[in-house]
Amino acid sequence: MKLIILLYVPRSGSTFLSSQLAKKYSNILVMPEIRLPKLMLEKEANVAIRYHELKRILEKDHQISSLDITEEDIVDLYKNSQSLRPESVLLSLAGLIAQKKGRQFDAVVYKCGSAGLWWPALKASYPTASFIHVHRDVRAVVNSALHSQRPYHPGEKMGRGDPWFRAKGWNRYVTGMQKLTQAGEQIIQVSYEALCHNPTAVLDNVINQLKLDVGVAVGGEGISVATSEQDIHRNVNKPPLKGRLDAWQGELKLWQVVVSEHLATEGMNTLGYEKRISKTTSAISYSACLFYGFIFHVYATLKFKLSRTLKHSVSPIKLYSRIVHRLRTRNLRSRW
Template sequence: MKLLFIVGAPRSGTTWLQLLLSQSAHISTAQETHLFNEYLVSLEKSWRSHANDVRSRGLQSLYSREQFNSLRKSISDDVFKKILEKKKSASIVLEKTPDHAYFWREILELYPDAHFIHLVRDPRAVVASMRATGKEWNNAWASAGISGLSKLWLSSVRAAEKIPRATSSFRELKYETLNIDTLHDTWSWLGLEETREAAASAFDACAIKNLKTTAAGPKFQPWDVKNEPTAMLRKGDRDAWKSELSSSDIAIVDSICGPVMRKYSYQTIGQGTPLKYRAYCFAEDIARKSENSARHIFRSAKRVM
């Protein structure tokens, strides 16, 4: 069983890529598991919190580090086994949780032969999409603001950029250049002998308009895609951000993500640093200083008491 992890900033097209790849009969996938960033991370945090316990409490009194890793791996092995069972002809398990970009070390610790695909998308398109979906889903993206969403893209990309330092089983793709040949090449990279015609068929089946219907949709649907929230499957228009973001919004994204986005050939167009962003940074700095001051006063009061 080969393991493949798709990572990237949220709203970068990772779900679309997941569906495209899973049109191969040899790849089985499922909804985002959040296995490493939510479930297994709690075990790891607990292990570390007891590492220097003066009373030797915690699982360290029962397990060596190697045995503890085996315990964690038994959980993830079972999860991947269940994903593999969804498609009898599959030999590759594809897991797509964008936030696993931050947990590649934990993944490689348990699965040193794991493969990774990092999908990158123009941060302005990502920010526009996160803001739109955040409003519909009423989640943290809705209140993060353009600055916060830009920093989320930057943080995710920087985290994923570290993966190839630890493994050669890494491939980086851009959303804007995903096409039939890219899909076919990626299948080949995974050791699959799929035809270019199969890649073309997968692209047609996974077109946004077809994902919203039952008849014309993908042959392999790991979950009922048409029942996803409305904002989950948006236009698929690569330049929609140009009409969805104001010039000030674009300038903020450019100011924060500029050096990294230019590395991926996304040209900045914002002019300078907008007044709105400078005001935001000033307010953020004041809030941070106030919070630090409050903590200092609280610690001083505790010492007095």
């Protein structure tokens, strides 16, 4: 089975792309979004994982419940993984899900956008995997994040509800993916806008680059999302909603657009997204928007940190565990 990992900034159309792949090609298994591909990076790529370590990693993934696997399944997963290295574990897990479905698949897609920040550890842990990066206009990403609740953190908006934070993160991510591609890394780039305008052409191009044989594999069932994520993926298996492509123009405030375009200039230029508001705004208004955006960013950051502190009381043991975890993983994360 071919391993495919989908990389993205949240609200960039990754679920829609996954749905389109699953609907058109019945031999592609699309897994629900889980954190496992990134959590596996805590282990060295060439060091086998022990059973208790695998179980601990799975328990840390709060999204793993969407797979509906049992303790017995974990035991089987451990036994069936040929090398118990990250890539083998992902493939064995896909095989387990395929067995539950009573189906055979030629490829499996794992959605794990945050894993892209961990290159080159990601590439080292999954040496034969193919990678797809789906990107979307930063203003549409910011707009969607501002209107979407975090499914596993009630009361919180995605991207902290902060255009500054989301736009800056978007710029870092997409420019990082572009730099990797230019350096020769095999990353398939997919534009969400192009996917909506001409899904057949985009999907065919992706399949060709993946070198998958899909001659008879047409007519898949789409994908299902976890109950807790249904509110943010209401249109997952519907046709493209082209009216949403430019919805940000009527929904974002002036300062939110200015902040997004200013902080994401490099990424927008690289991907061919044209600035609009920034070109027609006076210097005074532009500066005022940035100033307000920064003040709001400071407020949103402090509110987020305080909320997390109050929600999760940190005992000395937990604090020690977090420090050890950060020391172990800080060198894995790419610095782009």
